[in-house]
Amino acid sequence: MTMKIRNRRLSALAAATLVASLALTACGSDDDGGNESGSGDGGGNTTVTFLPKNLGNPYFDTSSAGGKEAVEEFGGTFDEVGPDTASPDAQVQFINTAAQQGVNALVVSANDPEAICDALNEARDAGTTVVTFDSDTNPECRDLFVNQASAEGIAKAQVDLIAEQIGDAGEIAVLSAAANATNQNAWIKLMEEELAANHPDIELVDTVYGDDDDQTSFDKTAALLQSHPNLKGIVSPTTVGIAAAARYLSTSEYKGKVALTGLGTPNQMREYVKDGTVTAFALWNPGDLGYLAAFAAKALVDGDISGEEGDTFEAGKLGEFTVDADGTVLLGDPFVFDKSNIDDFDF
Amino acid sequence: MSTATLDRPDDRAARAYPAYSRPLWRRVLLTREFAVIALLVAVYSYSYANVPNFDGPLTLYYLFLDIAPILLIALPMTLVIITGEIDLSVASVMGLSSALVGVLHADAGWSLLAAALAAIVVGAVCGAFNGFLVAYVGLPSLAVTIGTLALYRGIAQGLLGTKAITDFPDRWTDLAKERIFGDGSSYPMILIPFVVLLVLFAWLLHFSSFGRGVYEIGLNDEAAHFSGVDVERTKLLLFVLAGAVSAFAGIYFTLRFGSARGDNANGLELQVIAAVLLGGVSIFGGRGALHGVVAGVVLIGVISSAMRLEQQTVNKINIVIGALLVLSVISTTLLGWAQAFLSRRGRGATTSSGPSTNER
Numbered sequence: 001m002t003m004k005i006r007n008r009r010l011s012a013l014a015a016a017t018l019v020a021s022l023a024l025t026a027c028g029s030d031d032d033g034g035n036e037s038g039s040g041d042g043g044g045n046t047t048v049t050f051l052p053k054n055l056g057n058p059y060f061d062t063s064s065a066g067g068k069e070a071v072e073e074f075g076g077t078f079d080e081v082g083p084d085t086a087s088p089d090a091q092v093q094f095i096n097t098a099a100q101q102g103v104n105a106l107v108v109s110a111n112d113p114e115a116i117c118d119a120l121n122e123a124r125d126a127g128t129t130v131v132t133f134d135s136d137t138n139p140e141c142r143d144l145f146v147n148q149a150s151a152e153g154i155a156k157a158q159v160d161l162i163a164e165q166i167g168d169a170g171e172i173a174v175l176s177a178a179a180n181a182t183n184q185n186a187w188i189k190l191m192e193e194e195l196a197a198n199h200p201d202i203e204l205v206d207t208v209y210g211d212d213d214d215q216t217s218f219d220k221t222a223a224l225l226q227s228h229p230n231l232k233g234i235v236s237p238t239t240v241g242i243a244a245a246a247r248y249l250s251t252s253e254y255k256g257k258v259a260l261t262g263l264g265t266p267n268q269m270r271e272y273v274k275d276g277t278v279t280a281f282a283l284w285n286p287g288d289l290g291y292l293a294a295f296a297a298k299a300l301v302d303g304d305i306s307g308e309e310g311d312t313f314e315a316g317k318l319g320e321f322t323v324d325a326d327g328t329v330l331l332g333d334p335f336v337f338d339k340s341n342i343d344d345f346d347f
Numbered sequence: 348m349s350t351a352t353l354d355r356p357d358d359r360a361a362r363a364y365p366a367y368s369r370p371l372w373r374r375v376l377l378t379r380e381f382a383v384i385a386l387l388v389a390v391y392s393y394s395y396a397n398v399p400n401f402d403g404p405l406t407l408y409y410l411f412l413d414i415a416p417i418l419l420i421a422l423p424m425t426l427v428i429i430t431g432e433i434d435l436s437v438a439s440v441m442g443l444s445s446a447l448v449g450v451l452h453a454d455a456g457w458s459l460l461a462a463a464l465a466a467i468v469v470g471a472v473c474g475a476f477n478g479f480l481v482a483y484v485g486l487p488s489l490a491v492t493i494g495t496l497a498l499y500r501g502i503a504q505g506l507l508g509t510k511a512i513t514d515f516p517d518r519w520t521d522l523a524k525e526r527i528f529g530d531g532s533s534y535p536m537i538l539i540p541f542v543v544l545l546v547l548f549a550w551l552l553h554f555s556s557f558g559r560g561v562y563e564i565g566l567n568d569e570a571a572h573f574s575g576v577d578v579e580r581t582k583l584l585l586f587v588l589a590g591a592v593s594a595f596a597g598i599y600f601t602l603r604f605g606s607a608r609g610d611n612a613n614g615l616e617l618q619v620i621a622a623v624l625l626g627g628v629s630i631f632g633g634r635g636a637l638h639g640v641v642a643g644v645v646l647i648g649v650i651s652s653a654m655r656l657e658q659q660t661v662n663k664i665n666i667v668i669g670a671l672l673v674l675s676v677i678s679t680t681l682l683g684w685a686q687a688f689l690s691r692r693g694r695g696a697t698t699s700s701g702p703s704t705n706e707r
Contacts, residue, residue: 055660084661088511089604089611096409097655101400114513115606118524126405 046076046301047103048294051094053086053111053135058267058347059286060109063134066290067107073316074298079103088112092119099123105297107290108142109134117141129300133293134286136328143300143307145328146293148284151183154237155190157282157334158262159199162233165259165279169201170232173224175245175262177212177238187237205231210241217244225254236262242281246272266337266345273342280338286347289331292318296329379627380639383675387646394653401656407533412524412603414648415537416441416596416612418641420619421626422548423589425640428623429552430564430582431632432481432488437593438615439499440473442608444597446503449512449607459519467594473499474590478583496616504609512607523602537599544592549637557581565632621672622647630676 050067052060064080071078081097083090088111098106099122106128110116113136120130120141133146162172174191176184188207195202208224210217217240225231236242242262246269249255255277264281272278295315296305305311311323321329337345394401420437427434444466451462473495480491525536552558560581563571572578601607626643628635647668654664 079658081655081658081660085613087610087613088606088608089600090661092604093409093413093651093655096405096413097652100403100405100409100656102403112511112513112604112606112608115511115604115608118520118605 046071046074046105046298047101048076048078048105048107048297049098049101049103050078050080050082050290050294051091051098051106051108052080052082053091053109054084055080055082056084057086059265062345062347063109063286063290063293066285066287066292067294068290069287070291070294070298070316074295076104076298078294086111088115091116095119095123098128099126102126103128104301105129105131107131107133107293107297108137110137111135113137129297131293131297131300133289139326143327144296144323145326146289146296147328147330148286148289149332149334150330151186151190153330153333154263154282155187156194157336158187158235158237159191159194161261161280161282161336162235162259163199163202165261166202166232168199171203171205171228171230172233172235173206173208173228173231174204175217175220175224175234175236175238175241176207176209177241179209181212184237191235191237210236210238210244212238212240214240214244217241218248221245221248222252225252225258231258233259233261236260236264238262239264239268239283242278243268243272246277250275250277263334264337265347266342267347269337270342273337273339280336282334282336284331285335285345287345288318288335291316292321292329292331296321378636378639380636380642383626383639383642383646387642387649390646390653391649394649398653398656401653404531404533406652406656408526408535410645410648410652411533411535411538413652414644415535415541415603416600416615417619417622417647418541418644419544419596419599420589420593420615421623421640421644422544422637423585423592424619424623425626425628425635425637426548426552426558426561427488427585427589428620428628428630429561429632429635430585431568432582432585433492433620433630434474434477434488434586434589435492435616435620436473436477436495436499437589437596437619438612439496439503440470440590440593441597441600441612441615442503442610443473443499443506444470444594445601445607445611446506446609448598448601450506453512453514453607459516463598466598467591470594470597471587471591474587474593475583477590478586481586482579482582500609500613503611507607507609509609513605515602515605515607520602520605523599540595545637545641552637561585562633565629565634618647621668625672625675627675629679 048067048071050064052064054060060082068078068080081094083094091108091111092115095106095108095116096119099119106120106123108116108120108130110132117138120137124130124143130142131144131146132142134148136142136145136147139145166172174188176188178184192204195204205228206224208220210220217236221234221244224234234245236245242260242264245260249258249260250272260278261281263283265283269278269281292315295318296313299305299313300307305313305323307323307327309323309325312320315321323329400406424434424437447466447469448459448462451457451465452459457465477488477492477495480486481488522536526532527534527536527538552561560571560576563574563576564578564581568578597612600612604611622644623635623640624630624643625646626635626640628640650667650671651664654667
């Protein structure tokens, strides 16, 4: 019994020493890095912190790389922080930390339009400029939103691509996501208007729904080709749909005869672009998106713009941008990926 | 003569209580709990002096807001673990209560207070279900609460799907972030219910016969049973408390972020258990104290906060906290070996001066 008690006493002491040495070395070794970054008072040195939805996501790796390039161009300090999983409460802790550090600008892709609002406003009260990109919050919680693409731009880019690929005449069909997906339906409607106005020889014969499920989209593509033997092209404005359709086409007799385009990511589409199934498809360039967001943040911090409609600012290699209604800046037309540039991207 | 013979056994009996054989200051200071508190003071002072912006006015405020759910749930969790059981479903109960408050308030139109009370009742029922299976059916709590971890989380996500409910009245969401002593103070309002619960749980564990029963059960539940402790009822009650407090933490979580989601507080149970163990509670039951646990929770909070200010990623923070936890758990074993080694050497040197009274 006494033995046990003595053990306990000694172990408490030694536990303290062991654990203390661990914690102190852990913090100590990082100290140098920490002192350089973080403080927002370095005159003229704009500190910009990127907070994507989560880390380890190739899409956001690309956007942060773009942001870093921009920050280095204008001579500021770049930092990227973020949670492992895309949850709003985890993001709040990083927003709080940015407020404590007093960074000049925080560039956020919001995991929830409402949940991180109060934290963002607290950071703004503490003097931090907040720019959202990719995924917006409620307008009253940020200074500016950098929008990747407008619905009109997305619709027009896809119609232009398919028209070019099928020689501006013939039957086409749309492979969408879910039948009630708001953004998909808005794009399809705008595509129909664009076709009617500028491409009278193209006929949209069918719209099918793959529910953003790989197998369903695959089966719907097969059915579409059987029921419309004269089909010349398919437009799939969803990344899941276009990849599934490409997978079907690449092993079928229709490969190279039926054109396919839409919205896809380079990593999913690379092999189909290289084997000739797909000539070109569209999406925005997340690198440019991050680049523009960083310059927008810089312009706000320097007081060049206030986020009012009609304000204009320079964004390095991307040129001049104008702030639209509700404090949004549009990146521009979707980016077209084809054989010549697809290897430059990894997301 | 009779007085002399009576005196001596009395004297010896007094020495037979080894826990009280040392002076008070050593009994209070040389404990596991105090080691954690000392470590907390060391890490805090180090961070205060060396981590940029750690001395800012917002640090403590955000720190308390962040760790409040863990502080709250750690209280009943300490008691559960001291009985030798564990409750892994606490974070799922938080998620369920969050989803429930959202659905009842936004979809069914209940007032927030009514929805919150209903969520706490449901939390208590969830806990009672765990407690019934563990105490009365006699299933291992690890298996039961892994099951209910999935079950309650499933119900929470079933209630809300992937959507989030965010339209809560400002009055309530502001209350979750209110400061106690007005603007500029570092202490958020949530500390008030925490302190009330802390006093309650400290009394329950350390100053009541119920609490002595809790330790008894952890040391040996059969012996506890034979010495008159109602083992089943005690365990059931502890799980009910864990459920109810988790539901309360879930409501706080919902209001703090203004967002009710089925996946709220996912994985928080591990942080709670880590903090409790770091605070000196034995995972085998029978040992632990609340002041150590509170220090353990705050220690984890301070380390996370300081490392975030140092721009460290979540992974590195998890590595440090995980290593700390493993070290604190294995330190008992390591020190047992060290002690055995030292006493063997020490005994070799001192045998000539007479047999040690410490030998069993």
